[in-house]
Amino acid sequence: MRALVLDGQNISLDERHPEASPPPGEALIRPRRMGVCATDLELCQGYMNMTGTLGHEFVGEVMAVGRAKDKAWIGKRVVGSINCVCGQCDMCQRGLSEHCRDRTVLGILNRDGCFADLFTLPVQNLLEVPDSVDDDHAVFVEPLAAAYQVLRQLTVEGRPFVTVLGDGRLGLLCAQVLTELNATVRLVGKHPEKLELCEKWGVKNRLLNDVGLRGDQDIVVDCTGRADGLTTAMQMVRPKGTIVLKTTVSGNHPIGPVDLSPLVINEIQVIGSRCGPFPEALDALAAQKVDVLSLISRRMKLTDGVAALQTAKQPGVLKVLLEP
Amino acid sequence: MRALVLDGQNISLDERHPEASPPPGEALIRPRRMGVCATDLELCQGYMNMTGTLGHEFVGEVMAVGRAKDKAWIGKRVVGSINCVCGQCDMCQRGLSEHCRDRTVLGILNRDGCFADLFTLPVQNLLEVPDSVDDDHAVFVEPLAAAYQVLRQLTVEGRPFVTVLGDGRLGLLCAQVLTELNATVRLVGKHPEKLELCEKWGVKNRLLNDVGLRGDQDIVVDCTGRADGLTTAMQMVRPKGTIVLKTTVSGNHPIGPVDLSPLVINEIQVIGSRCGPFPEALDALAAQKVDVLSLISRRMKLTDGVAALQTAKQPGVLKVLLEP
Numbered sequence: 001m002r003a004l005v006l007d008g009q010n011i012s013l014d015e016r017h018p019e020a021s022p023p024p025g026e027a028l029i030r031p032r033r034m035g036v037c038a039t040d041l042e043l044c045q046g047y048m049n050m051t052g053t054l055g056h057e058f059v060g061e062v063m064a065v066g067r068a069k070d071k072a073w074i075g076k077r078v079v080g081s082i083n084c085v086c087g088q089c090d091m092c093q094r095g096l097s098e099h100c101r102d103r104t105v106l107g108i109l110n111r112d113g114c115f116a117d118l119f120t121l122p123v124q125n126l127l128e129v130p131d132s133v134d135d136d137h138a139v140f141v142e143p144l145a146a147a148y149q150v151l152r153q154l155t156v157e158g159r160p161f162v163t164v165l166g167d168g169r170l171g172l173l174c175a176q177v178l179t180e181l182n183a184t185v186r187l188v189g190k191h192p193e194k195l196e197l198c199e200k201w202g203v204k205n206r207l208l209n210d211v212g213l214r215g216d217q218d219i220v221v222d223c224t225g226r227a228d229g230l231t232t233a234m235q236m237v238r239p240k241g242t243i244v245l246k247t248t249v250s251g252n253h254p255i256g257p258v259d260l261s262p263l264v265i266n267e268i269q270v271i272g273s274r275c276g277p278f279p280e281a282l283d284a285l286a287a288q289k290v291d292v293l294s295l296i297s298r299r300m301k302l303t304d305g306v307a308a309l310q311t312a313k314q315p316g317v318l319k320v321l322l323e324p
Numbered sequence: 325m326r327a328l329v330l331d332g333q334n335i336s337l338d339e340r341h342p343e344a345s346p347p348p349g350e351a352l353i354r355p356r357r358m359g360v361c362a363t364d365l366e367l368c369q370g371y372m373n374m375t376g377t378l379g380h381e382f383v384g385e386v387m388a389v390g391r392a393k394d395k396a397w398i399g400k401r402v403v404g405s406i407n408c409v410c411g412q413c414d415m416c417q418r419g420l421s422e423h424c425r426d427r428t429v430l431g432i433l434n435r436d437g438c439f440a441d442l443f444t445l446p447v448q449n450l451l452e453v454p455d456s457v458d459d460d461h462a463v464f465v466e467p468l469a470a471a472y473q474v475l476r477q478l479t480v481e482g483r484p485f486v487t488v489l490g491d492g493r494l495g496l497l498c499a500q501v502l503t504e505l506n507a508t509v510r511l512v513g514k515h516p517e518k519l520e521l522c523e524k525w526g527v528k529n530r531l532l533n534d535v536g537l538r539g540d541q542d543i544v545v546d547c548t549g550r551a552d553g554l555t556t557a558m559q560m561v562r563p564k565g566t567i568v569l570k571t572t573v574s575g576n577h578p579i580g581p582v583d584l585s586p587l588v589i590n591e592i593q594v595i596g597s598r599c600g601p602f603p604e605a606l607d608a609l610a611a612q613k614v615d616v617l618s619l620i621s622r623r624m625k626l627t628d629g630v631a632a633l634q635t636a637k638q639p640g641v642l643k644v645l646l647e648p
Contacts, residue, residue, distance in 0.1 A: 099563030239423030261572040263596035270594040272587035
């Protein structure tokens, strides 16, 4: 089978043998759609020192299972959460299994990803996709879940002013999801053509250059994917306000030191936010609460995976989907 | 009158004329004891670009007031909160006056401090010191209030493991205060002679080199005063745990870039923490809940203020008090 493999700094489409049958408890999945994520691009730049097959956004079909009792999954169309957990460490025991000490993470940490003809994932990670959600929607469950995680982590009083900072893929999803809050939500970005999507959705939006950094926002969600996003967020948020930090920036590509003293002086709360609840995201897609189709910039074949990663880096490009 | 003045990078004992009478709403105060704080040392290194008289920790006597209706304050022994606020901006209006947009801060921001024979502070900032709290205790109200602020900001469930990181003045105060929590509290530092104080108080304590950075603490309070404190705190705290950040580090003295990706990956919450509630601190001193006398390393005269700031920087030195 073909797999898009990161070997240190080089990415290539390799020919690999799939395992004859998946290990016990796991499913062999043939992806139908795959999504390129900013994290994939960071991994290519050295983030997590990852090697192996890339990819963690997918919708696919279960081809085989490792245990007879999981047979009912065969033929099902599924999405799957990316953290594969031990169930036994202190984190798993206290209900924080997404932070399992011994986890592997699909296409990110010690587990080959989904940019391949076939890949495996534990059956317990799978969620069946209802017929009402087609492949083009279902492939967005993983990033949309990451947006719902912000909603889950925030507690909102009054009717706060919320700024989503960054008009990339994740920012555009977060902005849509956060309109579920009893809040005044705006997206602030640098790209007029991306902000136009907000107009279509009825979401307030502004260009960064047109916005005063006045420390008047109750909540700022940093989806910039840039190391200086936090600095801008600290200038935007009010004293005692909250910054939700979605940006992971590769340790191999640090920018100058960030002055964190505003956090202390203004008693700002920063909440790190990572993966989120798949069921909520799938429900939102089934209910057509979120527009994801407008985010699809390009469709490419797995065979063109190396080019697809390059394409995803281009300015103005939102989601690049891969097809088998 | 004499005043310890920071003029750009130079500190000197200057002769200055006090104002003949304090402005309306303010009191003229003669300090009886003054405390040297880590913030004073940072200011000397360029933090906040401060110029003027240093000093914000004091207990003193009210000598005069600017308004007849405040006459009752004359002769009172007082401490005073350091943020002087406008009462009218959006922060003041919403009950966050410690974050007043137009505030001045005693000895820190646009207001001469207390390292002088006389200084002024708004009457509304003052708190009378009861006879049961002597000068040596009362001078600790400001830093002790900063420790109580941590208690106020934390919400605690179960019986969490709490590490106070840093065995300086603030760390030693925080460790004592946090024992009020239903929690297992330990102080982690680098100086055996400071950790001995914890032994005396019955507070658990460990040397940093003897502690595994295992990501198992529910709460870490960074009182290191060092830019790398946050990095250590991120290694100590468990996923979904909380870091309280007390350290402000001068933007003029940055160290290498901090990799903040653990905040996101481990969904850590960081809470900036600054000044705190004076009444709680004064009550704690009156109730003898906190030992501050053991923190006094040296007593020096205001005349020797320049030397006192040097002394406060020496390893092993805790609180340096100034007397008139």
